[in-house]
Amino acid sequence: MADSDNKLAWITGGGSGIGKALALALDQQGWQVVISGRTEPKLQAVAEQGRHIVYLLLDVTDRAQNLAVFNTLCEQYGLPNLVVLNAGDYTPMPAEAFDLDLIYRLNQVNYLGVMNGLASVLPAMTARQSGQILLMSSVAGYRGLPDAAPYGATKAALINFAESLHRPLKAQGVMLRVVNPGFVTTQLTAQNSFKMPAQITTTEAAKRIVQGLDSDSFEMTFPKRFTYVLKVLRCLPYRLYFFLIGKITGK
Ligand SMILES: NC(=O)c1ccc[n+]([C@@H]2O[C@H](COP(=O)([O-])OP(=O)(O)OC[C@H]3O[C@@H](n4cnc5c(N)ncnc54)[C@H](OP(=O)(O)O)[C@@H]3O)[C@@H](O)[C@H]2O)c1
Incomplete structure (x- = not known):
């Protein structure tokens, strides 16, 4: 089977939200999908809704577990050609409630959890010289937003990290x-x-x-009617950015 025909996907955080919807959408298109997360009943329910969805329990913050789960996946199903490192967490943090525990937690899941996944997947994919990896970031990573500092910083880190590796890995x-x-x-x-x-x-x-899977663009962003406004804000000088974001959010 040509690699492009090998429709095998691994999605972290596949038990709910965007990861769940993506698992079901890929399943509809004939993909074999492996979902991961920490909560078995949620994963089981998604697997039961699909035709070709299975699950492997995983806490993405556990470095060794990431590799073990990825190895099990490869042994049982083969090397995926699509990996979506989607597991993530969010809690707002107003400036007057600085919360170091929250900052650590979001970094462990949103940034280091993704790094754990990447470290597991990359050697096999680069050895095979094919595959697609999507990092679930956010427009909250474009620029600092009020109340979103711990979350936005992790998403900005993902974008920056992927920008650095995009071209060398494409080669x-x-x-x-x-x-x-x-x-x-x-x-x-x-x-x-x-x-x-x-x-x-x-x-x-x-x-x-x-829809974006067949494109070779660096970024998928949607809905554009909103995210393109944020792209414009991203280009503004700080003084104007802070003025406008203050007007928009009242913060
Ligand atoms: N919703 C939005 O507007 C939005 C916008 C931009 C980006 N995103 C990003 O999209 C991704 C999915 O979020 P969502 O909105 O769909 O929320 P969600 O339903 O809460 O999905 C997050 C998933 O991540 C899993 N997860 C959390 N911590 C984990 C851990 N330590 N190990 C393994 N899995 C873990 C959760 O499952 P368990 O708790 O069972 O492990 C859950 O299924 C996140 O990265 C989020 O930052 C969301």
Whole structure:
């Protein structure tokens, strides 16, 4: 079977939200999907909803477990040609409630958890010289946003990291890309007390990601009516950025 026909995907954080919707969307398209996360009943329920979805329990913050799970996956199903390092966590942090434990937690999951996944996957993919890896980042990583410092910093780190490795890995046949969604309705965004502009469903988000798989662009971002506004804000000088973001958010 040609590698492009080998539709095997591994999705971390596949038991809920965007990861779950993506697993189901890929399943519909005939992919074999392996999902991972910490909560077995959630993973089991997703597996039961699909035709070709199986699960392997994983806490992405556990470095050794990442490699062990990836090795099991490869032994049982083969080397995936799509890996979506999607597991993530979010809690807002107002400036007056600086929370070092939260900062550590989000770094462990959102940044180091993704690094653990990458470390497991990259040697096999570069040896095979093919494969696609999506890092689930966020438009919150474009620039600092009020109340989102611990989260946004982890997502900015992912974008920066992937920018550094994108070209060298492409030369080795491996596509490392970022997904930067705007607001998607999930348990994470349910914590936001403000009105979220241009919010989309997980099904819509999954559809956009599946549509983007055949592109070779570095970034997938959606919905563009919102994320392109943030792209413009990203280019502004600091004084103007802080003025506008203050006007928009009231913070
Ligand atoms: N929703 C949005 O608007 C939005 C926008 C931009 C980016 N994102 C990103 O999209 C990704 C998915 O988030 P979501 O919104 O779909 O929320 P979600 O439903 O909470 O999904 C996050 C998933 O990550 C898993 N997870 C958390 N910690 C983990 C750990 N230590 N090890 C393994 N799995 C872990 C969770 O499962 P368990 O708790 O069972 O392990 C959960 O299934 C995140 O990276 C998030 O930052 C979301």
